[in-house]
Amino acid sequence: MLRSAATRQDDETFLPKGIHRSRRLPDEQLGALWDSIVLDEKLKIQLLSQAALNFTLRGKVERTVLPLHGVILLVGPPGTGKTSLARGLAHRVAKLFPAGGFKLLEVEPHTLTSSAHGKTQRAVSELFSQSIAETASGGPTIVLLDEVETLAADRTKLSLEANPVDVHRATDAVLVQLDTLAERHPNLLFVATSNFPQAVDSAFTSRCDLVLQIPLPDRDACARILADCLAGLARTYPAVGGLVSSPDFARCAAECVGLDGRAIRKMVANALAASPQVAMDPGTVSSSDLLAAAKAAKANRAIGSAKA
Numbered sequence: 063m064l065r066s067a068a069t070r071q072d073d074e075t076f077l078p079k080g081i082h083r084s085r086r087l088p089d090e091q092l093g094a095l096w097d098s099i100v101l102d103e104k105l106k107i108q109l110l111s112q113a114a115l116n117f118t119l120r121g122k123v124e125r126t127v128l129p130l131h132g133v134i135l136l137v138g139p140p141g142t143g144k145t146s147l148a149r150g151l152a153h154r155v156a157k158l159f160p161a162g163g164f165k166l167l168e169v170e171p172h173t174l175t176s177s178a179h180g181k182t183q184r185a186v187s188e189l190f191s192q193s194i195a196e197t198a199s200g201g202p203t204i205v206l207l208d209e210v211e212t213l214a215a216d217r218t219k220l221s222l223e224a225n226p227v228d229v230h231r232a233t234d235a236v237l238v239q240l241d242t243l244a245e246r247h248p249n250l251l252f253v254a255t256s257n258f259p260q261a262v263d264s265a266f267t268s269r270c271d272l273v274l275q276i277p278l279p280d281r282d283a284c285a286r287i288l289a290d291c292l293a294g295l296a297r298t299y300p301a302v303g304g305l306v307s308s309p310d311f312a313r314c315a316a317e318c319v320g321l322d323g324r325a326i327r328k329m330v331a332n333a334l335a336a337s338p339q340v341a342m343d344p345g346t347v348s349s350s351d352l353l354a355a356a357k358a359a360k361a362n363r364a365i366g367s368a369k370a
Contacts, residue, residue, distance in 0.1 A: 079189065081167055081168070085166040087152055088154075098150075101143070116132050116271070125245070134270065134271060135267065135274070136253065138276035140257045141321075151204075152204040156204075171207070171210070198247040209257070216263045219261070233265075237269070254266075279318075284315045284319055298344075310350065311349065321360065333354070334347050
C-alpha cells in the first residue's frame with residue numbers, strides 16, 4: 063500500500079517514549095529553516111563541515127586516534143535560532159550524501175523525567191540504547207537533543223537534598239550511553255542545544271566534538287532579519303516592502319541590536335498592532351510604527367535583564 067507524502071516524510075505513528083518526531087531526510091522544509099537563520103556564514107560552514115566529517119571519518123579512523131563522540135553542542139541566548147539551525151543542519155548534511163537514507167530523531171527530554179525512583183534513569187537508558195541505537199542500525203541518524211541541560215545537568219551544582227538522586231543518575235546514564243553509541247554507531251550524530259551552557263555537566267561538554275556559540279545578531283544581521291521579515295510580509299501586503307528603503311530603516315535596525323532574531327520578528331508583529339487601524343489593515347504600517355516598536359522591545363528587554 064502506498065503511503066501519503068506526509069506519512070512517508072514523518073514516521074510518527076508509533077514513536078517510542080522520549081522521541082517527539084521522526085523525520086526522513088533530506089526535507090526541504092528544514093532547509094528553509096537553515097536559510098532563515100541569519101548567522102555569520104563562517105559559523106554555518108564550520109557547523110556543516112563538522113557534521114559532515116562525522117559521517118565521513120568516524121567509521122574509518124580509530125577513536126584512539128581521534129576520540130570523536132558524534133556530538134555537537136549549540137549554545138547561546140534564547141531566540142537565536144539554535145533549534146531551527148539544528149533542524150536545518152540535518153537537512154543540509156543529508157543533502158551532502160544523496161544515497162545516505164538519513165533520518166532525524168527529535169528528543170523530548172521532559173517526557174523522560176519522573177518523580178518515581180529510578181524511572182528517569184531507566185527511561186534515558188532505554189531511549190539511547192534501544193530507540194536511538196535501533197534507528198542508527200538502520201542507517202545514518204541525526205538526533206536533536208533540545209535543552210540538553212534537562213538530561214545532562216551539571217552534577218556539581220545539584221544538591222542531593224533538593225534534587226532527587228535520579229537527576230544525577232540520568233546524567234550518568236546519558237554519559238554512559240554516549241560512550242557506548244560512539245563505539246558502536248559511527249553513523250550517528252547528536253546535535254544538542256542549550257540556553258544555559260553553565261547548567262550542562264562538564265563531562266557532557268568534554269564529549270562534544272564541537273561547542274558552537276550562537277550569538278545575538280549584530281547591526282548588520284539585525285538589518286538582514288528585519289528586511290527578510292518585511293519581505294515576507296510584502297508577499298501579502300506589498301506596501302510593506304517599501305519600508306526597507308525608508309530613511310528610518312537603518313535606525314530601526316540599529317535599535318534592534320541586543321534583541322534576538324525571534325524578538326525582532328515579534329517586534330514587527332507589535333508594529334502591525336500599533337493601532338486598531340493598522341491592525342485592521344497591516345499594509346498601512348509605517349516606518350515610525352516599526353521604530354517605536356523596536357524601541358519598546360529594546361526597553362522591555364532591558365527591564366527583563368535588570369530583573370535577572
